[in-house]
Amino acid sequence: MSKKRKNRKSKASKKSSASNPVSSVSSSPDKARKTPSAASKNGSSKREAAKRTARDPLAPLFGGVAPSRLNVMLRLTLLLLAFDCWIDLVPHGGRYGVGDFNVAHFGILDVLLPLPTPTLYVGSLLFTGVLAFAMALTPWRPGLIALFATYTLGWAASMLDSYQHHYLVSLVLFSFMFFPLESSRSQRSAETKNVPWAVRLGGLCFAWGSYELIGSSTGLWTPLGALGMSGSFRAGAQGAVFLFGVVSTTMLRENGGETDAPGKTPAKTPAKIRLVSAWAYVSVCVTCAIVYFYTAINKLSPDWRDGHALRRLGRSDAFRQLQESAAEGWAFLPPMDPDAFWSLLAKGAIAVQLASAAGFLLASQQDRFRLRDVSKVGIVALGLPPLSFHLGTEAMGLEIGWFSYYMLVIVVVVFAPRAMIDASVEVLGAPARWFERVAPKENVAGGLALAGSVVCALLIAGVDLPGDVAAGALLALVGGVALWAALKGGDRAKSPALLGVAMLLAGVFAFVSLTETAVRYDYYRFVGGDHRRRGEPEAALAAYVLANRYVVTPWCVVAEGVEPTCFRSEEDAQAAALAIEGATVRRSDRQEKEDEMRRLVEAQRGGGS
Amino acid sequence: MGRQCSDARVSSEPAIAEGQPQGRARTLAKRVFFAFLAFQVLVPMTYYLRDDAYDERFAWRMFSAIRLHQCVTTATEDSGEGFETIPLARVIHNAWIRHLSRNRRDVVESFLERRCDEESVRAVRVINECRGVADEWYEHQVYERTCLDGHVTMPGQLERVTP
Numbered sequence: 001m002s003k004k005r006k007n008r009k010s011k012a013s014k015k016s017s018a019s020n021p022v023s024s025v026s027s028s029p030d031k032a033r034k035t036p037s038a039a040s041k042n043g044s045s046k047r048e049a050a051k052r053t054a055r056d057p058l059a060p061l062f063g064g065v066a067p068s069r070l071n072v073m074l075r076l077t078l079l080l081l082a083f084d085c086w087i088d089l090v091p092h093g094g095r096y097g098v099g100d101f102n103v104a105h106f107g108i109l110d111v112l113l114p115l116p117t118p119t120l121y122v123g124s125l126l127f128t129g130v131l132a133f134a135m136a137l138t139p140w141r142p143g144l145i146a147l148f149a150t151y152t153l154g155w156a157a158s159m160l161d162s163y164q165h166h167y168l169v170s171l172v173l174f175s176f177m178f179f180p181l182e183s184s185r186s187q188r189s190a191e192t193k194n195v196p197w198a199v200r201l202g203g204l205c206f207a208w209g210s211y212e213l214i215g216s217s218t219g220l221w222t223p224l225g226a227l228g229m230s231g232s233f234r235a236g237a238q239g240a241v242f243l244f245g246v247v248s249t250t251m252l253r254e255n256g257g258e259t260d261a262p263g264k265t266p267a268k269t270p271a272k273i274r275l276v277s278a279w280a281y282v283s284v285c286v287t288c289a290i291v292y293f294y295t296a297i298n299k300l301s302p303d304w305r306d307g308h309a310l311r312r313l314g315r316s317d318a319f320r321q322l323q324e325s326a327a328e329g330w331a332f333l334p335p336m337d338p339d340a341f342w343s344l345l346a347k348g349a350i351a352v353q354l355a356s357a358a359g360f361l362l363a364s365q366q367d368r369f370r371l372r373d374v375s376k377v378g379i380v381a382l383g384l385p386p387l388s389f390h391l392g393t394e395a396m397g398l399e400i401g402w403f404s405y406y407m408l409v410i411v412v413v414v415f416a417p418r419a420m421i422d423a424s425v426e427v428l429g430a431p432a433r434w435f436e437r438v439a440p441k442e443n444v445a446g447g448l449a450l451a452g453s454v455v456c457a458l459l460i461a462g463v464d465l466p467g468d469v470a471a472g473a474l475l476a477l478v479g480g481v482a483l484w485a486a487l488k489g490g491d492r493a494k495s496p497a498l499l500g501v502a503m504l505l506a507g508v509f510a511f512v513s514l515t516e517t518a519v520r521y522d523y524y525r526f527v528g529g530d531h532r533r534r535g536e537p538e539a540a541l542a543a544y545v546l547a548n549r550y551v552v553t554p555w556c557v558v559a560e561g562v563e564p565t566c567f568r569s570e571e572d573a574q575a576a577a578l579a580i581e582g583a584t585v586r587r588s589d590r591q592e593k594e595d596e597m598r599r600l601v602e603a604q605r606g607g608g609s
Numbered sequence: 610m611g612r613q614c615s616d617a618r619v620s621s622e623p624a625i626a627e628g629q630p631q632g633r634a635r636t637l638a639k640r641v642f643f644a645f646l647a648f649q650v651l652v653p654m655t656y657y658l659r660d661d662a663y664d665e666r667f668a669w670r671m672f673s674a675i676r677l678h679q680c681v682t683t684a685t686e687d688s689g690e691g692f693e694t695i696p697l698a699r700v701i702h703n704a705w706i707r708h709l710s711r712n713r714r715d716v717v718e719s720f721l722e723r724r725c726d727e728e729s730v731r732a733v734r735v736i737n738e739c740r741g742v743a744d745e746w747y748e749h750q751v752y753e754r755t756c757l758d759g760h761v762t763m764p765g766q767l768e769r770v771t772p
Binding site for chain 1: 625626627628629630635638639641642645646649650653665666667668669670671672673674677698699700701702703704705708713715716719720723741742743
């Protein structure tokens, strides 16, 4: 570097430390607020630190992230992982060990774990889900390490699990092991402690509105959908909630000082912004950038560029309508024949993925700088390519598991302005902060941990799936370890209490997810189908009996061109069918298969005797 | 918006973060990050250096044209009376049949080895007839194992036979 450039940089950093309020952040903000004189004494050292930061080539790595962003990314991803394990992965556990055949992703696992069984696989998923849920509520480094290990082993043990995004989730979990972990209370930064209620409400609306928009695009349950809203009315309500969230979190927060409320004079002193050095967060963003980059490279083949591959993938109503509208001509483009349409879309996908890769790298740095409004909008705009890509893949109805959900969560957390994330955390994290304040200590905490773990273990052991008892026993063991930690006492004694509550909630959510959805029905009907194909009617009968016992919504409304909707009771289904022209109600279970297998078994027994 | 406001709220200078690792912790963090980065960059790259176009694991080739190939799988074995078809659905799970049809070599090799363990089986063969996304056909992918000496024949480069 030339001397001239060095001087310029040095001047810039001096100017920065003198005038930039952002850099005046103590390593202990609470302490700094209590003793202003101490804060002024530290001024020169902070200026030195600012200079060092400006010169440091590794600043993008260690430079800092809003604690709320770390908080939300870790917790939401882990919550999603928990439900992914219970709802999406468990139903396929019955294929493990069938025909005594297995091939692991890595040769060493073929030696160490030659034949994973349903008991081992489903049991480990139940355990992993509970662990992920508990770690989402009360992150603990040993727990995050165990989570990375059990989840990765789960998919790596067999090529039966070939979803690429499971590898991606493992990479993200690896980075999570190095996330800075703080309690919900200490994570609150100076500017979020006295947030006005309007902003808190805005944070809630931002979180809710984001979920509504993503959920309705991807077919998930949403509160507004459950209220019976549909069509443009629902879209309008979703947009209103989301926009209210955006406006109230940005406009009110941007209005000056740290405790600005409507009607108050903006404070002269600008807000102190707390940042936490988190290279692991940057690592997650880099991982996403690498994924998008290679995905774009893959699409450079002629088969993709010509649109053949995308045409085969995009056989959904949404894309058919898009193709028809393109044939009529869009406002800025002439009418296109199908070949031109798919080729354009395919090339667009490459551009979107390259833009997404660049966007993740840039957005990972957004908290380090106090950006102008236009730059903030720019960062949000960079999030649109990945957002549109994953909403588009969901519209295609591809069998890609929960990949889009993971990416949508990460995209929203990485690209959203800090003010929105802060406000969402402020309101959604309130219960956790309250519990941290009132949580009992030492022996009581240990007892709570043990009780929570035991209840969780009993709930898991009672779901009637392979491996449930083993998973339950392991969870009870976790409670024992937490009790031991509590008895050791000290400042950490609160953690076991939190862990106990987290385990209890994990057990309840796991139980409901496994018993009140189609998980068990799917698991046993898949097992039954496999036995039937392999000519094992007795085993098939046993599985079909269980499938029919656990069917939750057997009454389905079927109509041409409409996705079937299923209900618990025949009456509800009949009532829903009346609203759809030509709809009929059918029972959707495996009763016929069960009867067929019973006849076969009886015939075999009769023939045998 | 006056100058005062923008001066107070806007700056492109970086802020200082709490908890920056120092000394050995910083060096360790740096090493873990860059090792992890190198791992993530190099692993997908290996796909482009391999001769197995069908094994797209860990290469971030979601929705690739190769992934969309549609192959019809037949498996046969010679038990002394010539090659006879193996009823795959009765032998292995459907999911493994899909892996065979996707030309996953590790799976095919394990399957061939597994069938050779059966009594009196002399040779086993798996054949995939594959069609691409533009309805073009590819050379049959033939995998064969001679049970006596364990010799395995793998298909060569993936080549189109019709445009």
